[in-house]
Every structure is written in structure tokens, then in C-alpha cells.
Amino acid sequence: MLFVHGFLDDQYVWDGLIGELTTPGVECVTLDLAGSGDRTQATGPFTYDRFAGEVGAVADALGKPFVIVGQSMGSAVAELVAAERPDRALGLVLVTPVPLAGTRQPDEVMDSFRSLGGDGDAQRAVRTRLSTALAEADLDRLVVSGTRIRPETVRDTADCWNDGHPAGERPSRYPGPVLVVRGEDDGFATAELVAQGVTPRFAAPETAVIGRAGHWAHLEQPAVVAGRLDRFLAGVLPAAHAAGWTGAFAEKSADAFSEAFAEDVTLEASALTRPVEGRDLVKNVMAAASTIYDSLVFTQETDNGERSYLEWRATAFGGMQIDGVTVLTKDTAGRIVRAAIHHRPLGVVHRFSAELGRRLAGLLDAEYFHQG
Structure with a gap:
């Protein structure tokens, strides 16, 4: 499983959820997107194509079938990676996703996100407003991680998820199993936003709504989200395990x-x-x-x-x-x-x-x- 974090976060945001997974024999891989976490010194451009290219290179280096999980902005990156590798991407999981086509918020709204770089108090306020059950320790760690990101990186990355990617204007090119996970109280990736801009682009996506959770459902309710991921894995892994055998009989x-x-x-x-x-x-x-x-x-x-x-x-x-x-x-x-x-x-x-x-x-x- 390959995990892609969201805006202002880093690879360690997945640690709690990974610790709750129970599916045996699955290797979990996390990484930092350019400009975040341990890669804050990376220079631009900070675009979906750049992010997807780098995450895709990690998937290729693993050399194995994979399920890719992305949260918020990372969900768009995850879709682009899976769409380029339909033969090895066994499943796509979108956690509190933003539309690949972008959120298209007006400048007066986006200016509040573009200006978050280095402002710990403002980041804390945004995370508090968009979450329901985020523990204080998790909130503190996220603020520390987010304020390390350079202001120009924050500005460009905010424009990235707001402007979106041209592929988001069409039905998704990823044909495999899809799970969409939404926090019930998410004030950003709302039920309306997901229903209009995310799920209609996939043929038959599974959906899950996590109670007492906002935009960071994977941090707010890690055991619940992990349980939902385990059930998704149970559906996609058996076919993958036997596919080589049945396909070989065909050939x-x-x-x-x-x-x-x-x-x-x-x-x-x-x-x-x-x-x-x-x-x-x-x-x-x-x-x-x-x-x-x-x-x-x-x-x-x-x-x-x-x-x-x-x-x-x-x-x-x-x-x-x-x-x-x-x-x-x-x-x-x-x-x-x-x-x-x-x-x-x-x-x-x-x-x-x-x-x-x-x-x-x-x-x-x-x-x-x-x-x-």
C-alpha cells in the first residue's frame, strides 16, 4: 500500500492508521511530497504532474502490485498514479478527497489558504475548524509540520489543488476498484463536493462515511478508517493473488x-x-x-x-x-x-x-x- 498525504501534511500523518491495519502480508510505504516533510527545501513547480511523476516513480521502484491511498490533495495525486498503471494498481482509495478538476474557490477564499505558510496560529485555526475529533497531540504535530513548509510552497500548492488538473474534467482513466472515504463532519470535502466532483467520475465506487470525523478522518478515527481499508483489501487482494495463475492457464x-x-x-x-x-x-x-x-x-x-x-x-x-x-x-x-x-x-x-x-x-x- 502506497500512502500519499495532503496539503500542509507529511508522510507521518499515516502512522496511526497503518498501525491499526490487520491485513497480513501487506507492505506499507509512505513518502513526502516535494516541498513537504523532509523535502521542504525542494523548489517548484508544485503541480499535480510533478507530484504524480515522483509518486509514480516510487510505485515503479517497488516493482509490485499496489493499492494507493491518498488524502485531500493527495487523493488527486493517487488517482493520476493509478491511472498510469492500471495493470499494477489493484485499488484506489480516496480519503476526504478534493476533485481532481480543482475546487475552483474564488480569490477571497483562496487568499486565506495561500497565506498559511509559516503562520502556526492560522494553521491551527483552520485544522480545528475542519476537524471534529483531532487529538491535541496530533494537532500540535500537524502545526509543527505545516509551519516548516516555505510560504511560497504553500501558496503554489494551494493553487495546485484549487486549479486542478485537466484530467479531472473527464471520467477517470483508472478502471479498477475505488473506495471513497469521507468524514461525516468535513466542512471542506463536503458531501455535496464529493458527490458532484469525485464519485461521478468512477464507474462503481464504494463509499464510506466516517462518523465523528472531519477532514483528517484517518487521524481522527484511525481504527475505523483502517477497518474500512481492511475490508476493501479483502475484496481486491484475492483476485490479484490468483490472477497470475488463472491468466497463465489462459496463455x-x-x-x-x-x-x-x-x-x-x-x-x-x-x-x-x-x-x-x-x-x-x-x-x-x-x-x-x-x-x-x-x-x-x-x-x-x-x-x-x-x-x-x-x-x-x-x-x-x-x-x-x-x-x-x-x-x-x-x-x-x-x-x-x-x-x-x-x-x-x-x-x-x-x-x-x-x-x-x-x-x-x-x-x-x-x-x-x-x-x-
């Missing part, structure tokens, strides 16, 4: 299976007399096996932590029906470390095993296969 190639496997993957199957170990061997076995089927359809999928359970129905040998269950065990990076494949009925298992042995002659010894 029927060793390379496609290789991408889904960890280096030390182990394959066990009712069509094998002993396990096959190591990515190179396993990918070739699976590629050969996939070509034996005349058809194969995955009918059910269930995820339980590190394991995915796939039910499937196939035909082979000119129409003989094969039913089965596959159990996939993944590591923290989502790579398959163990695959257990159970075929039925027994007669088809023996015939399938013998045919697999014939196709893999020279790669695996005959002792790996049933000879019935």
Missing part, C-alpha cells in the same frame, strides 16, 4: 506461469507421484499440463490470508470431464510458493498423469507419473 505458456511463481515454488498434484520443486521445473510442468485440457473454467474462488482456493471444471481427451480444486499459497509479495492440485475422478487422473509424463519425457523421470 498456456511456461513464461506466463513463471511470472506467478516464487523461485522456490513447490508443486504437488494427484497426477504426480512426488512433488516438483523449483520455478524452472514447475513452470514447464504446468505449461505442459495446461495444453492437455480441451477446456478449463474456474468456477469458484475463496481467499483466506496467504491461501487461495480455486474450484475448476475441465475437459480433456475428447470430452472427458475433470473436476478439481487448486490450493495456492503465496508469500508476502504475492508470489506462489506452493501449488497443490487435486483432480478427480481417479481414472482420468491416471490417464492425465501418463499423458503428462509422455509430454515431459526427458525433463522429468518416469517415476514422477502414474503408469495406469
Whole structure:
């Protein structure tokens, strides 16, 4: 999960929420946008394109599928990053979001935001007005962080989220799952603003309203927001974990299976007399096996932590029906470390095993296969 903070904040604003997450095997990555946190000496321009380019570079350096979470101004950055990487962005979470097209506030309103740089009292007043349950210690820390930002950076960044990005004038280019989280008492990202400028741009976004929370819902109610994120993750991670496996069956190639496997993957199957170990061997076995089927359809999928359970129905040998269950065990990076494949009925298992042995002659010894 990649977290993007909002206006006047820094990467540490997510610490409390991250500590409340319970989804196993998820790496959480936070960062400072240019001009904020530990990067206050960065020079402009402070634009959405610059922010999205830098956050996107972090996502690319991670080299893994990711869910990206952004708050307020950071939600717009998160959408731009996800839209450029739809193949790896498993989900997009927008917390108290501002419209990507901008808030378009008049100058008399924006001048109060543009002038916040270095003014601790004014920043405290704004945060107090826009929050409901912000603890005093959190408020103090946010004010310290916000007043470190240079006045010219504050001015330019305020104009950034007010003016918006041209992509916000169109439906979002991100096609994946979206969760929009709003604080019930948020006086900035109001229900009207979100309903008019955020949610209509996505095909079928999930929405959540957090009670007793304002614009910093992730700080005001971290356990509640984390629970909502855990439920969102439960919906997007199972498909991601098994996608490499089901996609490889569609392609029927060793390379496609290789991408889904960890280096030390182990394959066990009712069509094998002993396990096959190591990515190179396993990918070739699976590629050969996939070509034996005349058809194969995955009918059910269930995820339980590190394991995915796939039910499937196939035909082979000119129409003989094969039913089965596959159990996939993944590591923290989502790579398959163990695959257990159970075929039925027994007669088809023996015939399938013998045919697999014939196709893999020279790669695996005959002792790996049933000879019935």
C-alpha cells in the first residue's frame, strides 16, 4: 500500500492508521511530497504532474502490485498514479478527497489558504475548524509540520489543488476498484463536493462515511478508517493473488506461469507421484499440463490470508470431464510458493498423469507419473 498525504501534511500523518491495519502480508510505504516533510527545501513547480511523476516513480521502484491511498490533495495525486498503471494498481482509495478538476474557490477564499505558510496560529485555526475529533497531540504535530513548509510552497500548492488538473474534467482513466472515504463532519470535502466532483467520475465506487470525523478522518478515527481499508483489501487482494495463475492457464505458456511463481515454488498434484520443486521445473510442468485440457473454467474462488482456493471444471481427451480444486499459497509479495492440485475422478487422473509424463519425457523421470 502506497500512502500519499495532503496539503500542509507529511508522510507521518499515516502512522496511526497503518498501525491499526490487520491485513497480513501487506507492505506499507509512505513518502513526502516535494516541498513537504523532509523535502521542504525542494523548489517548484508544485503541480499535480510533478507530484504524480515522483509518486509514480516510487510505485515503479517497488516493482509490485499496489493499492494507493491518498488524502485531500493527495487523493488527486493517487488517482493520476493509478491511472498510469492500471495493470499494477489493484485499488484506489480516496480519503476526504478534493476533485481532481480543482475546487475552483474564488480569490477571497483562496487568499486565506495561500497565506498559511509559516503562520502556526492560522494553521491551527483552520485544522480545528475542519476537524471534529483531532487529538491535541496530533494537532500540535500537524502545526509543527505545516509551519516548516516555505510560504511560497504553500501558496503554489494551494493553487495546485484549487486549479486542478485537466484530467479531472473527464471520467477517470483508472478502471479498477475505488473506495471513497469521507468524514461525516468535513466542512471542506463536503458531501455535496464529493458527490458532484469525485464519485461521478468512477464507474462503481464504494463509499464510506466516517462518523465523528472531519477532514483528517484517518487521524481522527484511525481504527475505523483502517477497518474500512481492511475490508476493501479483502475484496481486491484475492483476485490479484490468483490472477497470475488463472491468466497463465489462459496463455498456456511456461513464461506466463513463471511470472506467478516464487523461485522456490513447490508443486504437488494427484497426477504426480512426488512433488516438483523449483520455478524452472514447475513452470514447464504446468505449461505442459495446461495444453492437455480441451477446456478449463474456474468456477469458484475463496481467499483466506496467504491461501487461495480455486474450484475448476475441465475437459480433456475428447470430452472427458475433470473436476478439481487448486490450493495456492503465496508469500508476502504475492508470489506462489506452493501449488497443490487435486483432480478427480481417479481414472482420468491416471490417464492425465501418463499423458503428462509422455509430454515431459526427458525433463522429468518416469517415476514422477502414474503408469495406469
